[in-house]
Amino acid sequence: MTPDAGLPPPSGIDRLVEIDRDTIDGFQRNGHAVVRGLVSPQEISEFRPAIEALVGRLAEKAVPIEARDTYGRAFLQAHNLWTRNPDTKRFVFAARFAKVAADLLGVEGVRLYHDQALFKEPGGGHTPWHQDQSYWPLETNDTITMWLPLVDVPAEVGTMTFANGSHLRGNLGSFVIGDDSEARFSEVVRELNLVEATHGAVKAGDATFHRGWTLHRAPPNPTSLMRSVMTVIWYADGTRVSQDTSGARFFDHKLWLADTPPGEVAAGPLNPVLWPR
């Protein structure tokens, strides 16, 4: 008898999907992958209003794009939406997503690091080259982001561009996202002969996944469409908080890890195990 015998199979947004071997191998090799059709159009219509409503409140208060710096022009950003609405919580906690994350990483289980909505406005600027994990005080390479558009995104707005294999090189320079990271990492891509790859146009409900050390950027938004994207970030269960919580990692330590002390297993109240259930 299996431990969960008698329980109904996961349904709705928790319904599980299997990822094929080629996608997993490509993710391990390149540091990124696309999973098309991860969320159905019906499911997108179920969850999109709650996410858009929360970001909409931010948009009302935002200063004009022209008055912002490069980072501010890249997107409107709202964090940990799961704490603010039961629908966004069901979406962020979905077993379907967390299992894909664990399968791609090749780990037994994952914990939530945090979620964030990244809405690139009409006329929004590019997202400069960066490595997410520069910000993350986590003692592991097994970190992963799901980037899931809530609207169809044409090729001219695009998904992110990734530098293939850059995750295997670890920290390529501790830059926060901005003009300096764009300039330095453009050189790094040239110096290391890294191949740039993108998954092109995507439909609402397709998703890309990338590792925390994968170097990536995104093009500007020259259209009149709001590029509404929801992201969720996980790390391998058992990961410890890193000893270095300084600089760019200071706020992440406070915000996403609830100040769990350096060296301890990152298992605080904001970081539940989302797979296995």
Ligand SMILES: O=C(O)CCC(=O)C(=O)O
């Ligand atoms: O959405 C974007 O423009 C960039 C997203 C990104 O850098 C990320 O999800 O790590």
